[in-house]
Amino acid sequence: MIVVVSAALFTVADRVAVHYADKEAARLAAEKYGYRDSTDGHLDVSIDGFPFLTQAFSQDFDHVELDAGKFTVDTTGNAQGGYLPVERLRIDLRHVRVTSLTAREAEADLATGDVTLSYDALSGAVSRLAASGGSVHVSQAQGSAGQAAKVKISGTIRGRQGDGEGTVLAQGNEISLTVPGSAQPVATWRVQLPENTGFTEARSTPDGIRISLVGHLVNLGASRFTR
Template sequence: MRALRILLIVAVVLGGIFVAADRIAVNMAESQAADKIKTSQGLSSTPEISIKGFPFLTQVMGKELDEVDVSLAGITATADGRSVNVTEVEAQLRAVRINSSFSSAVADQADGSARISYADLTKAAPEGATVSYAGAERAAKGQVKVTGPAVELLEGAGIPVPGSIKEELGDSTIDAYSTVVLRDGSTVQLKAVTLPKLPGPGMEDRLREIVDYDLEIAGMPSSVKLDKVEATDAGLRFSGTGQNVSLTS
């Protein structure tokens, strides 16, 4: 019985040592992978890497990782020189195959997502405009609400407003609804589908020139291809899926 207890104690101790060694190894691998991905993908900041699954060492011996989660910071979107943060940029990589020299890796599947809040969308909007949630019915159509004082919007864009029209508009507010479309994985386009009537010839066309604008998302890694955008109550959510994604090229 005493010998059995000793064997059990030794097994527990050795198991603890293995677990500790496994965790040390995975922490080192996460750090090195983060540096490698930052360099190869041309990122402005180092991503956070989390390698899932246990034990890690047996995954390495088999040269395939079950799942690797990547979180990115420092991603921005710009519109006419106005820059805002893109939040919650994440990628889930599955079945990551490592080459024999451990110098490159390819994921069978990569699911990426990102979000821009309405507060940040407003920062990138034309002067005087506020971008907000358009309600469940319009959000289901991929639409957001754009509002702002009529005169401030027009004059903020450098459009002269004659005194008579300015007097007629007064302090009235413009309410417009815009459809959001994602182009080429990095360009967010806002296109107005409804605009209020404005006094004066051509003023509605000038207004459309203001509320229709593009956001360029800069700094996304080349391995994350976003192809879908949804309007949620928390902001715009982008997502995309890729196969056979190289992490080091």
């Protein structure tokens, strides 16, 4: 009976500890990467595995999941009205080791995940940046390859009819959109990603642009200003 009670108490303590750790990790991620910068934005961190306390004492965690959405990113030049809402960001971290408790730093062997951008969000961003008072519609197109996703674009862009195909290019931690009739991107947005993580593939899907990311020996710090 004592063994059963002790096991139950340990389980409760373990779950309480992991709940607190999830909340604290989410707070630190928001502080560093800004994934919760809008009123309807969300950011959740889940530390998987049992017992959590054993992992915590060893400062080594098998699997940490980050799920964020409804936050915005700015253009690299901070263009007025150029903000781009991100529908969802998902990052899975494997074999996370705490390297400094005082600096709240950690390192993950592997990071995988994806970013989802809605066509409505892309349409709104391009309309604000280049439509000269009108609106531009961005939708799915066939022919995505590698880090370049094809999109259909319709509307007047900078005084010219811009119907045709455009390209969403994802490289490093930047996403750019090129419209018909222009060799230069209409905008480039930067997504704050963990160090040593970058985009690997972009696809045009019915639900939006899906961008895959991968990182190795990923450094996780406490503040975006120490990156």
